[in-house]
Amino acid sequence: MLKRFLPREEGFFELFQKVADILVLTATQFHCLLLDLPNQQKYVDAIAAYEDEGDKIAHSTFDLLHKTFITPFDRHDIHRLTSQLDDVLDLINRCAQRFPFYQLQAAPPEMTALADLTVQCAKSLKKAVYRLNSLDKSTEILNYCEELNHLESLAHTHVLAGEKVLFLEENDFKHFFKLKEIYSRTKEVINRCQDVANIIKGIVLEYS
8 A cells, every 4th residue: 555654644535536526527517518519608617617626626735745744655646646637627628618619509429429438537537536545456446547548549439430520521611620629629638538547557556
């Protein structure tokens, strides 16, 4: 376990869990946005509020890091994990804001499937984060991290399929680039989730 014989600040794990909860809620709202585009603004607003809450948790984590002498694992890893989780929320928020900005009223099925994968990624990360405080569960944590690799591969397939349809069927030049950007931004969210999983995996392998 992480520095099992040393006193440690358990507040980090609670903060990680809070942001993991918010990540699942944010990703779910993003998926709902694509399923209910006529009412998109309420989801965009909810996502922005969650992103703001995530920022506050990140600041609290950094403050705790500065005040804590003995941390549960490497300070650099705590900083990286906090920053990357916050970045995922920020990326979802930026992507969601593109929908009203571009006045998008319809989403292709491949894009909706990609949004569903963001929810699955968020849930897998949440399960891994919730087990970080006990590396007796290191095998479970690593399995959830591997799930992220599988989900990223599925996301890549959906993006290729969606972009192929765009190239073959979309004749509106502006609409083409709007949708292509959404694909790119959503895939970036999933890539960043995979980055978080890799950080978690590194922590587990170093300390378990």
